[in-house]
Amino acid sequence: EIVLTQSPATLSLSPGERATLSCRASQSVSSYLAWYQQKPGQAPRLLIYDASYRATGIPARFSGSGSGTDFTLTISSLEPEDFAVYYCQQRSNWPLVYTFGQGTKLEIK
């Protein structure tokens, strides 16, 4: 089973700064790598799918990159509403399993 490891566990930054979140897979994944944002008491929201495609309505300051085992979510200039927990997620086909990383908490410095 593929394990996704996110780093750092917590990232402390100020509004306007650039955020770089990492997701590393224990073995090469297909292009099925997604990123989600979750705020307290809310459901996760899809940000990025297939490693680099922004979901509908997601601002351009969010971008995803990577392939193979190393993926990155970048927020170019943090807005106050961006402080939340971020999860990466992948899908394996054989057997079909969806796996999430443990999350990165992005907090206000």
Place this chain on the structure above:
Amino acid sequence: EVQLLESGGGLAQPGGSLRLSCAASGFSFSSCAMSWVRQAPGKGLEWVSAISGSDDTTYYADSVKGRFTISRDNSKNTLYLQMNSLRAEDTAVYYCAKRGTGGHFDYWGQGILVIVSS
């Protein structure tokens, strides 16, 4: 507008059962694969189960295999999760989620809390 609305959660005793429902609207439910994802209090996300949109093939995480059953009623646009032999570690918020064109979940319900306790 896509909407997913879970119901059926609550308190269950260890060894007991609950059935969750997820009412879907705003998209062609019968052609979409669906999943249940859960989140224990203060913890991360865990995929629980999936069902295909085409032939109702089902898939389960090892943690729930043999205890949970996912199903769907396309005539009612509703997804179900029958949870039997519940354990304390099944306590979580359960989300239903619509699978996108790839391996991601593009829409989520608001979640429903399940507490397993005596």
